[in-house]
Amino acid sequence: MAASMLKNYGRVCKHLTKVDGSCLTQQIRTKFIQRYRGLPPELAKTWKQKKEEIERIPPEENMAVNIGLVSNAANPKLTRKCLRKMKTERNLEELERKSRLNELEIPIEEMKEQDFEGGGQQRIHSLASHYGIFRDLFGDAYFYPKVNLKVGYSIEGEEDMVDPVFHGNTLLPEETSRAPCVHYKGEPDKLYTLCMTAPDSHLENNSKEYLHWMVCNIPGSFVDAGKTVSDYLPIFPVHGTGYHRYVFILYQQDQPVFFSIQQTSRNSTSLAERTFDTLEFYRKYQKVITPVGVCFFQAEWDQSVRNVFHNVLDMNEPRFEFLPPAEAVPKQELWPIREPFNVYLDRYRDVKDIGEEVLREKLRTADPFKPRTLPRKFPNVYTLPKDTPSWLRMKIHEQKLRKSYWKDLDD
Template sequence: MAGCGNMLFNPVNVIKSPLIRYGHKMRGKPPTIARSLKQRLSDENPQDISLTFKVDIGFRLPKLSRQDRLKEHSEFKQRKQERTLEKLSRTQKLSVPLDKVKEEWSKSLAPYQIKTAAEHYGVFEHLFGDAYFYPQVMLDVLYKQKEEDLYMKVHRGNVIKPSEATAAPDVSYTADPATLWTLVLTNPDGHFSSDDSEYVHWFVGNIPGSDVSKGDVVWDYLQPFPPRGTGFHRFVFVLYKQEKRMDYSSLKKEQPCVNLSERTFRTQDFYRERQDDITPAGLAFFQSDWDRSLTDFYHNTLNMKEPVFEYDFPPPYIRPQVLFPLRQPFNLYMDKYRDEKQIAKEFLLRKLKNVHPFRKPDPPLKYPNAVPLDNSKVPSWLRTEIKKARLGWGRINDY
């Protein structure tokens, strides 16, 4: 017992293990570092409701009654037990009508899958803030191409180039002719001067039924123009159902409108002012990035210089230079501390040295590594550079 007591209260053991106090191990962090109970409760129950609460601003989804669900289940069991369908499927002779499949999908799973895709791309967050909706009206958006009978269809985030979306698309959906609708195409990623604003590319209001051509054009169609270096931009079609005829005279601009400041738009403000009279019901969106056709569009249509964006990478960390670097090539080590422009100039001049304006370049060596060097006393770092030049490797071939 005396030995145990000496071991238990030995100050040397306490110094080696600060978490051991009289034979007990502390669980968790010390009280000076750990969070209090009040802090933990505040993290689990935030005061900001927007972090945990989302508002459904769309139409309520129809729910099947118990009898309808039982009927569908019994029909499914009957189809599953049919031997003829199983045989046709096994022999790859079963024909499935795609129109009926699409119609069934639009009635059952489409609102949920479109909403999930929109949440994945952040469409609801950047357009409506803390609100969302289930798209129950299926939008068919088709961009006609120069070739006959060729269309680019807008799905849920597919890529369409600006050169493929120069003209207004054909938009169709199923609606009662006595109803009124509003169609808006907006870009939440492309505003040049404001992070929380958008550019509206198309706005047609008071559409009778599904005839978009008979609606009131508030903003005429403007093709996508994502600047070079900014990656993919989202272009979102939102279809609103109107409760009455809307007055959009305060938004309407002189057509054609190519002034980008007059196309500044915020979907959240637009909906808040008219949320009692319009309800979002349809959604479709695509992505687009820069292509060469936009150079002419910026210069001749928007009458502005084409913007080009580049990311400023932070300079890499380089250790202080030492007098005798060990276990690394001498030339590569010295290049770390030289001006990059000077290095690029040397490589370019080295390549231009063997280029003649009127003669073809010399054919490459058939077996580059088998050709001996002229001087056997070439240092190892220079030997590697000669091998790279013969094999066509390295920065000299990038110019």
């Protein structure tokens, strides 16, 4: 077959070269594309095989489920329609007149509620998806917030000031030692449940969470009137584990519910009893509760976490040390060229050996009974003996200038 193709190809070339060389090039290129497009027949899959692969995986397994209430945020067209309606309802002439006369008063809270109804729900949903809140708490499910949940931690000594919880902002554990203030606009004839969990803090099982706070059967917006299932437990991100997420979920109840969870008492501080699973909890009560609000923050270890472990949890504080990956260095040579041998050898020394050398020098020059001497303004103005080797001269200069790893002498 290949021989016959080459024979026909030669006849076409012979015929077209007599007419026009450019025509010959175009004809060959077109024929090549038509003949050798795609994979060869022995590797390409037939339509029947492709269809079987598509039908083998049910499409429902890859589709996330919306477990929230019906919201305009799920449909961008309805969101834009809601924004246009808000604009048309405003009396622009009256606003312009008050603005011109410096009589315009902007209701901040009303503006925030309008923003939440307009595009805020979609933004909160996008942020929660970006930080993996739905994935780690509800698996393949998600929801659009129907209630604008506002949470803030009061600042000690400042009654009117709070540290707000938005959607991914960072707070210090010291600032979150007490139960927060919660505000939302709930329906008076509805009951709500507020739950605070930590999906990143479990010490033994990465798929579990710790329950920090839970209040159920909240009438309307009065959180203090609800039944406390679990008292507030201060957060405790472990040292060396980076930032942890802490999530507040607000559920709307269809009827009064008395939740049964693992812990034995509401003020339990046992981590085993505080172990929680949001997905399992929702599956158990999904017929009577619906998530309608979410907000979350991030926190990293500080000194107050040690007090939580020792005085609240009554246990030793676990600590993790992050070991950075070893630096990629070239293979060591026997005779390095144009490199100071001490700098070259330091490249292959253990980091702990270098730290020990710096610590020894620091202890040698420090006196616990005398104030610390300040470094000289011009440390290298004092000359070294002429017989000092060049490598030692470089090392002493770096040590005086606090360069390289000698900068730790001033800590």
